[in-house]
Amino acid sequence: MAAIEEGKVSDGLAGPLDQMECVSFPPVNRFAICGGTHGNETSGVYMVREMQKQKIEKVGSVSITTVLSNPRAVDACKRYTETDLNRCFTDALLSAPITDSTPYELRRAHELNAQLGPKGSEEAVDLLCDLHNTTANMGLCLIFYSLDWITLHIYKYIQSKITSVPVRAIQLDIAPSEAYSLEAVGKHGFAFEVGPQPNGVLRADIFNMVKEGVDLTIEWLQQFNSGSTFEGGEVEAFTFAKSVDYPRDPATSEIAAAIHPQLQDNDFKLLRPGDPIFLSFSGETVKHEGEELYPFFVNECAYYEKKTAFHLARKSTLTFPSIRVKKD
Amino acid sequence: MAAIEEGKVSDGLAGPLDQMECVSFPPVNRFAICGGTHGNETSGVYMVREMQKQKIEKVGSVSITTVLSNPRAVDACKRYTETDLNRCFTDALLSAPITDSTPYELRRAHELNAQLGPKGSEEAVDLLCDLHNTTANMGLCLIFYSLDWITLHIYKYIQSKITSVPVRAIQLDIAPSEAYSLEAVGKHGFAFEVGPQPNGVLRADIFNMVKEGVDLTIEWLQQFNSGSTFEGGEVEAFTFAKSVDYPRDPATSEIAAAIHPQLQDNDFKLLRPGDPIFLSFSGETVKHEGEELYPFFVNECAYYEKKTAFHLARKSTLTFPSIRVKKD
Numbered sequence: 030m031a032a033i034e035e036g037k038v039s040d041g042l043a044g045p046l047d048q049m050e051c052v053s054f055p056p057v058n059r060f061a062i063c064g065g066t067h068g069n070e071t072s073g074v075y076m077v078r079e080m081q082k083q084k085i086e087k088v089g090s091v092s093i094t095t096v097l098s099n100p101r102a103v104d105a106c107k108r109y110t111e112t113d114l115n116r117c118f119t120d121a122l123l124s125a126p127i128t129d130s131t132p133y134e135l136r137r138a139h140e141l142n143a144q145l146g147p148k149g150s151e152e153a154v155d156l157l158c159d160l161h162n163t164t165a166n167m168g169l170c171l172i173f174y175s176l177d178w179i180t181l182h183i184y185k186y187i188q189s190k191i192t193s194v195p196v197r198a199i200q201l202d203i204a205p206s207e208a209y210s211l212e213a214v215g216k217h218g219f220a221f222e223v224g225p226q227p228n229g230v231l232r233a234d235i236f237n238m239v240k241e242g243v244d245l246t247i248e249w250l251q252q253f254n255s256g257s258t259f260e261g262g263e264v265e266a267f268t269f270a271k272s273v274d275y276p277r278d279p280a281t282s283e284i285a286a287a288i289h290p291q292l293q294d295n296d297f298k299l300l301r302p303g304d305p306i307f308l309s310f311s312g313e314t315v316k317h318e319g320e321e322l323y324p325f326f327v328n329e330c331a332y333y334e335k336k337t338a339f340h341l342a343r344k345s346t347l348t349f350p351s352i353r354v355k356k357d
Numbered sequence: 358m359a360a361i362e363e364g365k366v367s368d369g370l371a372g373p374l375d376q377m378e379c380v381s382f383p384p385v386n387r388f389a390i391c392g393g394t395h396g397n398e399t400s401g402v403y404m405v406r407e408m409q410k411q412k413i414e415k416v417g418s419v420s421i422t423t424v425l426s427n428p429r430a431v432d433a434c435k436r437y438t439e440t441d442l443n444r445c446f447t448d449a450l451l452s453a454p455i456t457d458s459t460p461y462e463l464r465r466a467h468e469l470n471a472q473l474g475p476k477g478s479e480e481a482v483d484l485l486c487d488l489h490n491t492t493a494n495m496g497l498c499l500i501f502y503s504l505d506w507i508t509l510h511i512y513k514y515i516q517s518k519i520t521s522v523p524v525r526a527i528q529l530d531i532a533p534s535e536a537y538s539l540e541a542v543g544k545h546g547f548a549f550e551v552g553p554q555p556n557g558v559l560r561a562d563i564f565n566m567v568k569e570g571v572d573l574t575i576e577w578l579q580q581f582n583s584g585s586t587f588e589g590g591e592v593e594a595f596t597f598a599k600s601v602d603y604p605r606d607p608a609t610s611e612i613a614a615a616i617h618p619q620l621q622d623n624d625f626k627l628l629r630p631g632d633p634i635f636l637s638f639s640g641e642t643v644k645h646e647g648e649e650l651y652p653f654f655v656n657e658c659a660y661y662e663k664k665t666a667f668h669l670a671r672k673s674t675l676t677f678p679s680i681r682v683k684k685d
Contacts, residue, residue, distance in 0.1 A: 078611065079638040106661075164555045227492045227555030229658045233615040233636045283406065287561040308561045310407040330557045333434075 053355040054179060056254045057155040057217065061094040061145050062243060064160040066115050066211050067331070068102025069228040072239040073160025088247050090254040094154065098141060098211060101133060106229050108331050109134050115159075118213050120206040123148060138211075146214040149205065156180075157215025158246060160239055163224035164330040165339075166294040168195040169238050170222040174208045176200055176266070179217045181349045182259045186249045187242055194238055197297060198266040199325065199342065225294070228330050253354055261350040267297065267323055267342035275338045276307055276315055285309055288328045288338060296325045300341070307338070381683040382507060384582045385483040385545065389422040389473050390571060392488040394443050394539050395659070396430025397556040400567040401488025416575050418582040422482065426469060426539060429461060434557050436659050437462050443487075446541050448534040451476060466539075474542040477533065484508075485543025486574060488567055491552035492658040493667075494622040496523040497566050498550040502536045504528055504594070507545045509677045510587045514577045515570055522566055525625060526594040527653065527670065553622070556658050581682055589678040595625065595651055595670035603666045604635055604643055613637055616656045616666060624653045628669070635666070 062080065064073025077095045086093055097103060099114045110133050117123075117138035127136055146153045156179070169191065171184045181198075188196040199222070205213065212218030221242050226235045253259065275284040286307035292300070300306070300317045306324075307315035322341035326332060329339075390408065392401025405423045414421055425431060427442045438461050445451075445466035451474075455464055474481045484507070497519065499512045509526075516524040527550070533541065540546030549570050554563040581587065603612040614635035620628070628634070628645045634652075635643035650669035654660060657667075 075612075075615075075638060082606075083639070164558050225555075227553075227558070227658055229556065229661065230492050230656055231612075231615045232621060232656070233618045234621065236615055236638070278410075284403075284559075287403075287559045287564055290561050293560060293562065310403060310564070311411075328558055328560070330555055333557065 051258060051351040051353055052178060053353050055155075055355050056090065057179060057250050058090060058092060058254065059094070059154045059156070060091050060247070060250060061096060061154040061157045061215060062160065063096045063098045063141075063145075063157065063211055065100065065103040066098040066159050067108045067113075067161060068099050068104070068110075069106050069108055070160075070162035070226075071229065071231040072162050072223060072226065072236050074103050075231060075236060076160055076239055076243065089251045091247055091250045093247070094145070096141065096145070098159070099134065099137060101137075108228070114138060115210045117209065118142070118148065118211055119209050120148070122209075141211065142214055148214045154215045155217060156246075156250070157212045157218040158243065159211045159218070159220045160243075161220050161222045162226045162228075162235065163222050163326060164227055165296050165325065165327045166225045167222060167296045167325060168197065168224075169242055170197045170199050170325075172199045172201065172212075172220040172222055174201055174203050174213060174218075175205065176347060177217055178349050178352055179253075180219050181264065181347060182253075182352055183219070183246055183249050185262065185264050186259070187245045188264070190245050191238075191241055195297070198264060198347075200266050200268045202268060253352075256354055256356075258351055258353040261348070261352075263346050263348050265344055266347050267325060267344055270322055270341045270343050272335075272337040272340050273306070274336045275333075276309065284333075286313075286315060289314060292324060292327060292339070294327070296327045296339075297323050300324050379586060379679040379681055380506060381681050383483075383683050384418065385507060385578050386418060386420060386582065387422070387482045387484070388419050388575070388578060389424060389482040389485045389543060390488065391424045391426045391469075391473075391485065391539055393428065393431040394426035394487050395436045395441075395489060396427050396432070396438075397434050397436055398488070398490035398554075399557065399559040400490050400551060400554065400564050402431050403559060403564060404488055404567055404571065417579045419575055419578045421575070422473070424469065424473070426487070427462065427465060429465075436556070442466060443538045445537065446470070446476065446539055447537050448476070450537075469539065470542055476542045482543045483545060484574075484578070485540045485546040486571065487539045487546070487548045488571075489548050489550045490554045490556075490563065491550050491654060492555055493624050493653065493655045494553045495550060495624045495653060496525065496552075497570055498525050498527050498653075500527045500529065500540075500548040500550055502529055502531050502541060502546075503533065504675060505545055506677050506680055507581075508547045509592065509675060510581075510680055511547070511574055511577050513590065513592050514587070515573045516592070518573050519566075519569055523625070526592060526675075528594050528596045530596060581680075584682055586679055586681040589676070589680075591674050591676050593672055594675050595653060595672055598650055598669045598671050600663075600665040600668050601634070602664045603661075604637065612661075614641075614643060617642060620652060620655060620667070622655070624655045624667075625651050628652050 064077035080095045112132040112134045114134040276286045286309040289305040289308045304317045305314045324339045327339040392405035408423045440460040442462040604614045614637040617633040617636045632645045633642045652667045655667040
């Protein structure tokens with residue numbers, strides 16, 4: 030079931046779902062759209078630049094802030110220059126003192142937290158959406174930490190409007206204080222993760238998916254702020270279970286196999302015991318063992334260094350109530 | 358028509374093609390297979406490592422040298438560290454003195470030229486095959502400089518054996534002294550260019566294409582050296598005509614459009630005047646103008662920095678004679 034953080038339900042209707050009719054929330058007026066948090070994930074870079082060029086700062090009730098999160102990494106067309114910016118937004122790292130030896134990305138995280146947060150405060154932007162790409166065949170995914178009903182409704186809305194590509198939700202079950210990525214800075218937040226797209230390459234089809242996701246989010250915010258009631262219901266979400274590393278040569282620790290062709294490009298297709306997952310360079314097949322789970326981030330480029338060939342998830346059904354804006 | 362470099366036909370049969378029955382060549386015994394010339398093109402890296410692990414140094418009449426061309430770039434998973442190694446093999450650069458300020462890759466080019474060449478000399482390996490990947494949807498391509506009949510026959514052989522993916526030939530019409538890439542160091546040489554594969558990602562399907570190409574090359578060399586006659590005939594090849602840059606913002610020089618979805622992934626599909634080639638971030642279509650040509654390297658990651666969105670080629674038919682090994 031969808032968790033909701035304390036303080037977000039402002040009208041006292043929180044309680045067991047079957048007792049709730051409609052939950053009301055304050056308006057979601059201040060919307061931050063960030064790109065280039067990873068400098069070689071191009072959709073967000075060009076999306077943010079285009080919105081800045083067109084001076085899109087206000088759409089109806091929604092004020093929009095666009096941010097190029099990691100300009101040095103964008104210029105170098107690298108994921109990051111010194112450390113992964115999108116692992117810098119835990120409470121501990123955001124409260125650590127800045128010294129001469131602080132990596133560029135951690136200093137940048139403090140700047141972003143000052144501009145868009147501070148994380149966990151009343152001053153934080155109402156909604157933060159961070160734009161990412163993956164080399165995995167994941168279509169359009171929304172990634173959340175603890176689910177909240179605003180972001181779940183946005184997900185449901187986008188899913189109902191986009192039919193050209195699968196739209197899915199991924200939940201990382203991590204406490205707010207430990208939440209490490211940029212979207213955790215907003216009062217509400219999620220990442221768009223869109224692929225497949227090679228790092229450093231810009232594909233029009235993927236760019237257009239990201240643009241459609243952003244446009245639909247703004248559309249939803251407008252309708253929500255203007256008083257529309259959004260009906261409750263159910264959605265499916267994938268909850269992170271564990272990561273799987275590549276088979277490695279015991280002598281050199283180098284990878285000894287590639288993702289099996291039957292798994293490659295089949296993100297979110299249920300993996301059963303005995304299904305092939307790796308093909309070694311000498312031609313042997315490695316099979317999945319253990320419980321049935323859903324693979325995602327299959328052959329994501331950036332995860333080689335994190336020793337992850339793919340993640341596995343459980344699928345669950347999330348039930349959530351109708352919501353509407355809180356009247357003054 | 359296929360050009361053949363002076364000195365390669367050793368039995369005096371060179372001449373107008375209709376006068377030739379069968380051209381003979383010395384055995385092609387010494388075969389060098391190079392990978393990691395670009396450090397983030399993984400097929401060659403893992404192919405070379407696997408052959409070294411399996412100690413594949415001799416297959417029948419063929420002695421095999423495997424080389425990881427740019428180990429620093431491989432370790433960093435970058436195309437190169439200081440300058441593009443695969444632009445360092447011109448006669449001028451290979452004869453330039455090495456100084457303290459010489460980039461790593463140029464020093465490495467001198468080492469490779471000493472190991473596998475020297476370029477243009479009798480000591481050079483008989484055949485050099487360099488393994489590359491592209492983010493473009495190019496299938497399996499063999500890239501040659503001036504075509505010679507050994508490499509054309511290898512191309513024809515591979516094309517006749519691989520049916521799962523298109524196999525094509527690309528000719529760069531560049532004089533030997535100006536030939537800048539590693540394969541120019543061998544007496545005969547070509548690059549395998551295989552895609553689509555993101556930089557830094559290893560796909561089993563692409564790895565297997567590269568492996569099949571290498572295995573078939575070795576098979577051909579064995580048959581050639583053992584006295585088989587290979588029948589002449591015709592093949593199609595694509596000859597580089599020109600490069601096309603992205604539309605750019607006049608103020609910032611940043612790219613203002615992506616490859617159009619109708620061109621993306623359609624390498625080698627004839628481009629006619631009026632066909633869409635770019636889609637701007639604000640939604641406008643840019644169309645192809647001028648003569649009908651064949652696009653290739655469409656949206657190749659590494660060519661963003663070279664200001665190339667795609668190359669264009671002419672298609673031609675190459676006629677070549679039967680060949681056999683020269684008897685002592």
